[in-house]
Amino acid sequence: MKPPQTSSAHVLIFPCPAQGHVNSMLNLAQLLALRNLHVTFLNTEHIHNRLTRFADIESLPARYHTLRFKTIPDGLPEEHPRSGERSVEPLHSVKVHGKPLLRDILVKEKVTCLVADGFFGKLANDLAEEIGVPIIHFRTIGASCFWTYFWIPYLFDSNELPVTGEEDMDRIISTIPGMENLLRCRDLPSFCRPNRAKGEPFIPLETIVSETHQTLRARAVVFNTFDDLEAPVLSHLRRRFPTIFTVGPLHQHRESRAPTAANTMKSNNSIWEEDMSCMAWLDSQPFRSVVYVSFGSVTTVTRESLLEFWCGLVNSKMRFLWVVRSDMIAAGEGKDESVPAELVEGTKERGLMVGWVPQVEVLSHKSVGAFMTHCGWNSTIESVVAGVPMICWPYFADQQVNSRLVSDSWKVGLDMKDVCDRNVVENMVNDVMVNRKEEFLQSAEKLAILARKNVSEGGPSYDNLDRLIEFIELISQ
Numbered sequence: 001m002k003p004p005q006t007s008s009a010h011v012l013i014f015p016c017p018a019q020g021h022v023n024s025m026l027n028l029a030q031l032l033a034l035r036n037l038h039v040t041f042l043n044t045e046h047i048h049n050r051l052t053r054f055a056d057i058e059s060l061p062a063r064y065h066t067l068r069f070k071t072i073p074d075g076l077p078e079e080h081p082r083s084g085e086r087s088v089e090p091l092h093s094v095k096v097h098g099k100p101l102l103r104d105i106l107v108k109e110k111v112t113c114l115v116a117d118g119f120f121g122k123l124a125n126d127l128a129e130e131i132g133v134p135i136i137h138f139r140t141i142g143a144s145c146f147w148t149y150f151w152i153p154y155l156f157d158s159n160e161l162p163v164t165g166e167e168d169m170d171r172i173i174s175t176i177p178g179m180e181n182l183l184r185c186r187d188l189p190s191f192c193r194p195n196r197a198k199g200e201p202f203i204p205l206e207t208i209v210s211e212t213h214q215t216l217r218a219r220a221v222v223f224n225t226f227d228d229l230e231a232p233v234l235s236h237l238r239r240r241f242p243t244i245f246t247v248g249p250l251h252q253h254r255e256s257r258a259p260t261a262a263n264t265m266k267s268n269n270s271i272w273e274e275d276m277s278c279m280a281w282l283d284s285q286p287f288r289s290v291v292y293v294s295f296g297s298v299t300t301v302t303r304e305s306l307l308e309f310w311c312g313l314v315n316s317k318m319r320f321l322w323v324v325r326s327d328m329i330a331a332g333e334g335k336d337e338s339v340p341a342e343l344v345e346g347t348k349e350r351g352l353m354v355g356w357v358p359q360v361e362v363l364s365h366k367s368v369g370a371f372m373t374h375c376g377w378n379s380t381i382e383s384v385v386a387g388v389p390m391i392c393w394p395y396f397a398d399q400q401v402n403s404r405l406v407s408d409s410w411k412v413g414l415d416m417k418d419v420c421d422r423n424v425v426e427n428m429v430n431d432v433m434v435n436r437k438e439e440f441l442q443s444a445e446k447l448a449i450l451a452r453k454n455v456s457e458g459g460p461s462y463d464n465l466d467r468l469i470e471f472i473e474l475i476s477q
């Protein structure tokens with residue numbers, strides 16, 4: 001048998017140090033390596049250590065012979081929490097401290113193409129230009145939110161922004177091409193709001209807008225989405241950004257690409273320890289009877305909100321599997337940050353509370369009937385692939401846009417945005433699990449079929465990945 005041909009391209013993949021970013025970009029790295037491109041995945045030391053502890057990534061280079069890892073320090077002291085409200089500080093810190101380190105790696109490693117997280121837009125563009133390495137941006141958010149970020153200056157020009165206050169939140173935003181009259185002010189990215197949610201990490205709106213506009217300098221942009229999911233926006237985006245590769249859903253793509261190769265081995269990209277006991281618990285539950293509840297890796301909630309969710313879930317009489325991370329309760333002055341013991345105890349009758357789960361597996365489990373989610377893009381697209389209807393409680397950033405898509409564009413769930421009330425939780429859970437179950441399941445199933453078609457042989461995302469690889473090889477010469 002002939003050995004597989006390796007490519008002369010050497011791609012450096014550089015994600016922001018955060019779970020959702022690392023997750024999708026590591027999926028891309030594996031797909032590229034599967035096609036024998038040389039890939040170096042650059043993490044911060046902190047993230048790499050956590051991946052090594054919880055995700056067994058050290059086994060990956062043995063499975064993907066052209067994949068390697070490199071690390072740089074994030075510039076923060078060891079004891080920095082890097083979570084909750086302070087979870088974006090490593091991102092800012094890498095921007096400040098990372099430049100010489102990244103320059104060094106690009107030069108010494110003879111990188112021929114940089115695939116940088118769009119959030120590192122300016123830093124990566126400047127270096128790529130200085131060294132003469134072609135650059136591609138990868139966006140871990142959906143195309144619709146990216147387009148909304150891009151359009152923000154024009155919303156100021158047309159006086160649709162700023163949002164003036166609470167009384168202004170239901171005003172319709174009419175002028176975003178491809179999303180006309182879809183978003184209300186409350187559905188805009190959280191950075192457009194006059195007030196931040198409690199514990200919300202702080203990123204100035206100007207930073208978001210300027211980093212988004214940096215993508216105009218990149219040779220191409222890659223999205224973890226698929227054409228059928230965001231078609232109207234993508235057609236507008238393609239006019240401004242002529243070289244777009246929609247290659248998602250990446251986690252599903254991996255399965256359809258190499259069902260018998262290295263890929264079939266389970267690999268998670270978690271920086272938290274997965275509690276596998278939830279799978280046995282799910283096995284013992286009836287078909288589609290469980291509400292899976294998770295608000296991702298960054299969201300924090302107050303103890304009061306936690307109680308509202310809990311009461312709503314318990315009063316709905318549904319079974320539930322709830323991810324409560326150890327750092328999820330928002331710190332308050334002198335307040336207890338632990339989950340109240342009576343909640344843990346009271347959950348046992350019909351639910352299970354765990355610290356972190358293998359989410360993709362959980363969502364595809366036959367016992368799961370709905371996903372109560374914060375609508376991070378990864379969670380949203382994972383739910384779409386699994387055909388699981390959603391109950392959305394967006395927290396910050398792109399999540400407000402995503403939950404509007406779920407409820408009003410795709411109609412695969414309900415959006416409880418800005419409300420945290422036990423009665424609303426109970427009613428929405430009952431609507432999605434019982435009263436409007438068939439309606440939501442049907443739309444979710446249709447979308448899931450489209451998602452899978454897009455990444456199957458001959459589907460647009462499948463072909464776009466081939467095109468992306470050809471493009472990388474071309475610009476690497």
Ligand code: UDP
Pocket residue numbers: 018019020021023270294295296297298299323355356357358359360375376377378379380382
């Ligand atoms: N996730 C997981 N286990 C959990 C909770 C989340 O594996 O218990 C994964 C989830 O599958 C997703 C990622 O963590 O891929 C979270 O990314 P997302 O974009 O949804 O939200 P973020 O954490 O960035 O807010």
